[in-house]
Amino acid sequence: MNELLIYLIFLTGLFAVVFIKNIIKKIFGLGIMNSAVVLLFIVRGAEIGESAPILENTVYNVVDPIPQALMLTAIVISVCITALALGLAYNLYLTYRTFDIDELRDKIES
C-alpha cells in the first residue's frame, strides 16, 4: 500500500513535468518525483528494523542505513538541479515575460 501511494506521488510529478506548460510547475513536478523516489528508498530501508541506524552498543534492530545514506546524496543533487532549473527559468522570464514553454519556444525561434 505504501509503495502504491509513493508511485501515485511519482506519477503526479511526472504529469506536471510532461503536461503542464508552466516551467516553474514543471520544476516543482520534478521535485515531487524526486521526493517520491526518496520516500521509496526510505520506506524500503525501514522495513527490516525499527531503531535509527546509530551504531552504539545500546541500539539494536536498526533499519537498513544504506538507502538513507544514498538518499541524502540524491537530495543534494536534486537541490542543485532545482536551483539551476529555476535560475534558467528566471532568465528566460526576464527576457520573454512568460513561463509557458511552448510560447517561449515560439518566441525564441521566431
Added chain:
Amino acid sequence: MSLENISFLIIVLPLFGAALVLISRVIKIKIIRKLVYYLAVFSALVLPIIPIYITALSVYSGNTFTGTIGGWSFLRGITYSFDGLAIIIIILGYLLSIPAWIYSRAIKLEYDIFDTIYFIQLAFLSAFAITTDIFNLFVCLEVLGITSYVLVVFADKPHAWLASLSYLLISATAMLLYLIGMYFLYNLTGTLALSEIASRITSIHGNYQISIMISATAIIAAIALRVAVVPVYGWLPDAHAMAPHPVSAVLSGILIKTPLFILLRFVIILPFSEFIGNAFAYAGAITACIGVILALGQHDAKRLLAYHSVSQIGYVVCAWGLALSAGLQTLSGKLFFTASFLHALFHGMFKGLLFLAVGTVLDVSDSRDVFKIRNSLVILKQKGISPYIVLLAFLAGAFSITAFPPWNGYISKNLITNAIKSGPLYWLLFASSIGTVASFIKLSQIFWNTHDNEQSTIIDKNDTCSKQNIYISIALVSGTLFCLLSGIGGNWFYKTVYGFVNSLMHDVSYLAIPESIYSRLTLLKTLIIVISGCILFVLLQCKPVKLLLEAIGMRKRSFSGLFFAFFIAFIVFFAYLWMNRILV
C-alpha cells in the same frame, strides 16, 4: 606512493585545479592571481597525463586495480576498477578535452567559472569511468549532466537557456527512473557493487525475473537517453547546436559516448545481455540512418553537425550492440567492441574539429544558414583568421566523417561495416554513409565563393585579436593532425585499443588490424559511397525532394514529444525483453 594511489591522481588533480581557479578569483595581486590560475590549468590538464600514462602501462600489461574507496567491505563501500575500459575512456576524455579547452581561450567567456566547471567535468568523467558501484554511477552521471547544462548556458543566448532547461528536465526525469531501477535491484540483491549483483542475480528465478527486467529497462533507458539513440535523441540537436563551440565539441566527442561504454559494466551482468545487444545493434543502425535524413533537411550549420553526431553515434551503438550480442569473451565480440570504441574516439576527434572549424566561420558570418553563408574564406581573412587553416580543418573533418582514406574515419567505419559483412544492419549503415557524403557536400557550400557581395556581409563584431587567433589555429591544426595521424597510424590505435579490451578478459594478447581494411574491395566500396553521395546531392537539389527533407528535418518540436519518445522507448524495450524471455 603506491601505483593505486597514483591512479587516483587522475581524478584528484582536475578537482584540485578547479579549486585553485576559484581561489585565484579572490587574490588581489595580479601577478600572483595569474600564477595561481596557470598552476590550476597545469594541474588539471597537464599533470594528470603522468598518472594516466603510468596506469595505462600497468593495465596494458594485464594488471587491474580494484577495491573499495576508504577500505570498506565490498558490501558497504564504493567499489572501483582501473581496468582497460576505464583507461580508454579516460584517454578519450583527455585527448579531446585539451584541444577544446585551448580553443575556448579564443571566445569571450568568463574564463575562471568556465574552467572550474570544465575541470569538475573532467574529474567526474574519470570517476565515472572507474566506478563499479551502481549508485556512484548515478552520482557521476548527474554531475556530468549538471556540468553539461551549465556549460551549454555559457553561450549566453535565450535559445541556449531553453535548450539547457529542456535537456535538464528530460535528463533529470530519466535519472529518477534510473534510481527506481536501482531500487528494484537493491531490493533483490541487497548490494550496490556490480560484481556482487552479478554473483547474486544468477540465483534469482521465477517472478523476480520481471523485477530484474523492469530494473534493467529503467537503468538502460536512462543511460540510452544520454547516448541519444533513436527515439530518445530529441534533446541533443538543440543542446549541441546552441552551446559554445568547444562545449559542442566536448559534448559530441565525449559526453554522449562515455555512458554507452560504461553501460557495458551493467549490461554484462544481466542474464539476457545478448538480447539487449541485438536491440542496441538495430537501434544503432536505425539511428545512423535517421540522423543523416534529419541532417539533410537542416539549414542551421551547427544543428546539421549535431544531427550528424546522432548519426555517427548510431555506428558506435550498432557495433557496441553486436559486441554484446556476440559476447565480449569471443574474438568477434572483441573486434566489434574495438571497432566501436575506435569510431567513438575518431568521431570525437573529427566531430570536435568540425564543430570548431564551422563554429569559427559562423562567428564571423551574419547567418547560421548553410544556404546563406558564402565567401567565408574572404571574411575570415579580413578578420585576421587564417582561412586556409579553417578550410583545412573543415576538409580534414569532412574527409574523416565520410570515411575517405587515409583519414581516421575510413579505418573505424570500415572496421565496423567489414565485420558486419552483410544483412540489414550493413545496408542501413551503407545508406547512412551515402547520406553523410551528400550532407557534407551541402555543408561545404559555406566555403564557396560568390560574386554577390550582398549575400554575405561581415558581422559587426569586435575584431578578434591576434592572440585569440593563435588559440584557434593551435586547436584546429592539432585536430587536423590528430585526424590524419590516427588514420595513417590506424594499426597502432587498433592494436592498443584491442589490448585494453583484451585486458578486460584478463588476456594479454594483441591483434593487428584486419588486412581487409586496405583491400581493393573496401576501397571500391568507398568509391561507390562517394559517387553515390555526389549523385544524391544532385538529386537533393530537386525542389520536391528538398521540400520533403526540410519538412522532416525542420518539423515543429515539442517539449512533451521528448517525454513521449522516452516512454515509448521504455515500453517497447521492456516488451522486447519480456517477449524474448518467454520465447527462451
